[in-house]
Amino acid sequence: MIAVIKYNAGNIRSVAFALERLNIDFVITDNHEEIKKADKVIFPGVGEASTTMDYLKACKLDKVIKDLKQPVLGICLGMQLMCAHSEENNTPCLGIFYESVKLFIPKNKEKVPHMGWNSLSLSNSWIDSSIQEQFVYFVHSYYVPVNSHSAAITNYIQPFSSAMKKDNFYAVQFHPEKSAAVGEKVLLSFLNLS
Amino acid sequence: MLTKRIIPCLDIKDGRTVKGINFINIRDAGDPVELGATYAQQGADELVFLDISATNENRKTFVELVKDIAAHVNIPFTVGGGISSVADVAPLLEAGADKVSINSAAVKSPQLIDELSKAFGSQFVVLAIDARKIGNQWTVHTHGGSKPTERKLFSWAKEGQERGAGEILFTSMNHDGTRQGFAIDPLSKLHELLSIPVIASGGAGNPQHFLEAFLMGKADAALAASLFHFGELTIPDLKSYLKSNGVTIRI
Numbered sequence: 058m059i060a061v062i063k064y065n066a067g068n069i070r071s072v073a074f075a076l077e078r079l080n081i082d083f084v085i086t087d088n089h090e091e092i093k094k095a096d097k098v099i100f101p102g103v104g105e106a107s108t109t110m111d112y113l114k115a116c117k118l119d120k121v122i123k124d125l126k127q128p129v130l131g132i133c134l135g136m137q138l139m140c141a142h143s144e145e146n147n148t149p150c151l152g153i154f155y156e157s158v159k160l161f162i163p164k165n166k167e168k169v170p171h172m173g174w175n176s177l178s179l180s181n182s183w184i185d186s187s188i189q190e191q192f193v194y195f196v197h198s199y200y201v202p203v204n205s206h207s208a209a210i211t212n213y214i215q216p217f218s219s220a221m222k223k224d225n226f227y228a229v230q231f232h233p234e235k236s237a238a239v240g241e242k243v244l245l246s247f248l249n250l251s
Numbered sequence: 252m253l254t255k256r257i258i259p260c261l262d263i264k265d266g267r268t269v270k271g272i273n274f275i276n277i278r279d280a281g282d283p284v285e286l287g288a289t290y291a292q293q294g295a296d297e298l299v300f301l302d303i304s305a306t307n308e309n310r311k312t313f314v315e316l317v318k319d320i321a322a323h324v325n326i327p328f329t330v331g332g333g334i335s336s337v338a339d340v341a342p343l344l345e346a347g348a349d350k351v352s353i354n355s356a357a358v359k360s361p362q363l364i365d366e367l368s369k370a371f372g373s374q375f376v377v378l379a380i381d382a383r384k385i386g387n388q389w390t391v392h393t394h395g396g397s398k399p400t401e402r403k404l405f406s407w408a409k410e411g412q413e414r415g416a417g418e419i420l421f422t423s424m425n426h427d428g429t430r431q432g433f434a435i436d437p438l439s440k441l442h443e444l445l446s447i448p449v450i451a452s453g454g455a456g457n458p459q460h461f462l463e464a465f466l467m468g469k470a471d472a473a474l475a476a477s478l479f480h481f482g483e484l485t486i487p488d489l490k491s492y493l494k495s496n497g498v499t500i501r502i
Contacts, residue, residue, distance in 0.1 A: 067371070070347045074322050104372065168448050168471065170374050170417065174254045174296055174501045192254060192501040194327055196374045213253055235327045235349065237291060 059083040059248070060095035062122070065112045066134060067103030068234065075234035079241060081248060089121050097127055097248065101234075102134030106158070106199075107146035109134060123151050129226050130247045136221065136228035137199060145199050153226050154206055158199045161214055170198040171213045175231075182208040183222050185246045193219070193229075193236040193243070201230065254501045255465045255493070256296035256472035257486060258450060259479045261286060263332070264304040266316055268480065281480070284319050290479070291326045293486040296501060298324065299352065299420075299474060302332030303395065314342045321347025329377055335363070337370050344371060352377040352420055355393035358400055358407070361414060368415025377450075378416035380407060382437070383424040389437055396424045404437060405444055412447050419445060420474065422452040430456030430478070438468030450474050458484065458492040465498050 061072055063085045076083045083099075084091065092098055100122060102109065113119045122129065122139075131139045138150045143158035150158070161169045174192040177184070200217035203210055209220035211230070220243075221228045227247055233240035261268045261283050268283045287298050300320065302313045310333070317330055330343050331352030340351050357363050357378060367376045381396045382389040382404040389404035408419050421441060423434035433451045441449045448471035451464040455475035464470045478484050493500045 067344065067375075070345065071321065071349070074347060075325065077322065078325065103374075163446070166446075168446055171253065172374060172417070172448060173256050173471070175252065196327075232327075235325065237325050240325065 058095050059097050059099060060092045061085045061099045061101065062092060062118065063087040064109065064116070064118060065104065066101055066109060068101050068133070068232065071232070071234045072099060072101045072132065075241070075244060079244060079248070087116060087118065089117070092118075092121055093125065095127065097250070098122075098125055098129045100129060100131045100135035100139070102132060102136075102138060103196075104134055105145060106134065106137060106143040106148040106150065110138060110148050110150060113138070119151060123153060126225060128247065128250050131226070131228035132234070133197060133230060133232060136230055137201065139226060139228055140201055143199060154201070154204070154221060154223055154228070156201050156204050156206075156218075158201055160199050164214055167214050170196055171200075172196045174236075175211050175213060175219075177209040177211060177219055177231075179209045179220075180207070182220065183227060183246055183250070184209060184220060185242045188239050188242050191239045193231040193233065193239055195219075195231045197230060252499045254296070254499045255470070256450075257294075257461070257489060257500075258297045258299055258472050258474040259290045259295050259486070260299040260301065260452070260474050260476045261480075262301050262303045262476065263313070263316065264302075265309065266312060269303070283316065284323050286480070287320055287324045287328065290486065291324050294490055294502065295326060295486050296472070297326060298328040300328060300330045301352070302330070304332075310339070314346050317343055317346040317348050331377070331379060337366050340367055340371065340375075344375065350375050350377050350417070352379045354379040354381065357411070358391060358393050358402060361410065364411055364414035364416050368417070373415050373417035373447075376416050377418045377420050378408070378411040379420040379422070380404060380411075381422045381424055384434075384437075392424060396422075396427075405440060408441055409444055412445050416447065418448045418450060420450040420452055423454060426454030427452070429454055432456065432460040433464040433468060433470070433473065435463055435468045438464060438470050442469035448472065458489050461489060462493060462496050462498065465493070
């Protein structure tokens with residue numbers, strides 16, 4: 058069973074619909090035991106870092122997520138919250154990845170948020186190599202710099218991490234649930250992990 | 252590289268897709284869920300669904316339709332029409348909409364933009380502006396373009412950005428329905444003025460019009476309706492034309 062973590066984030070229903078379109082059984086839950094028992098866990102997220110971290114701490118989901126041993130997929134804000142710190146309201150995050158999340162600073166009148174479809178450069182990635190250089194949908198104002206755990210890199214203002222992996226933790230900055238057929242392949246890359 | 256976006260717009264009345272020609276005549280062009288899913292499959296980058304018959308009675312019907320769209324469409328979509336409060340927006344986002352567009356209600360009470368962006372985030376809030384050039388001035392109109400206001404396009408777009416709008420959807424009423432091309436000059440002025448994305452709307456008649464909106468108008472996205480709905484231009488044909496003319500586009 059796949060557990061989708063229920064908390065005060067915006068895109069949980071969108072992730073649920075994407076799983077339904079793939080005929081995947083899942084449960085949306087904030088129950089600690091149910092999350093710990095799941096075969097895989099999806100940690101979605103759209104929103105602001107400090108209020109979501111406060112919420113996760115208040116219901117003690119922060120510790121539950123950090124200690125998970127099965128494959129966990131963080132999406133968008135979920136990926137950022139897996140990092141050590143976010144510049145968004147100077148928020149300490151879960152610290153699974155060591156990186157700090159930074160605000161995009163335009164260099165040449167680029168618009169922030171980075172909103173729309175941009176391409177993925179995969180390297181040694183857990184993501185299906187058939188989608189190399191294909192487009193996925195992004196909406197974010199903060200980014201994770203390129204680092205030793207980057208699994209895909211995208212260019213906007215500068216190269217940044219569009220996917221990462223460390224141990225059993227997988228993460229994507231974009232929205233696979235809104236990225237048409239390419240996004241479905243990314244979700245399946247995670248869901249088919251053995 | 253970030254791509255330019257192609258956005259079919261579906262006007263919804265009583266659960267069906269319609270398109271007003273110059274905002275007046277209405278023709279039926281199909282089932283919104285099926286049409287939306289088809290556009291997504293053909294390579295549309297986003298969709299916009301406008302509830303043009305928005306009243307309190309059919310608000311619930313629209314929320315149900317949004318759920319149905321979210322279940323079947325695997326690309327981002329914006330919904331709008333008759334939104335006038337945070338309470339109107341919450342059920343639409345819960346139903347699975349990615350963004351909401353606001354228009355007349357924001358002109359009437361600009362504070363609505365601040366409230367929505369604070370409650371849900373700027374990326375959820377699209378400020379739609381219908382403007383008509385009268386003399387030398389682009390005058391903002393409300394209520395489907397029927398009521399002129401005191402507001403002017405450029406100052407209103409700037410104020411919208413400052414209040415927290417995440418995107419501007421600019422429709423030129425002089426161009427809408429004419430099929431003679433987008434309003435290029437005000438688009439490029441909006442690009443200079445703003446730091447948020449601008450969606451061009453009104454006037455699309457052929458692929459070259461989209462190319463002009465992107466290259467000369469500097470638009471981030473371009474929207475059209477009847478041109479797509481009646482199959483006069485397909486999204487794959489449009490996108491391959493744009494790509495072969497040097498526009499960064501998702502194929």
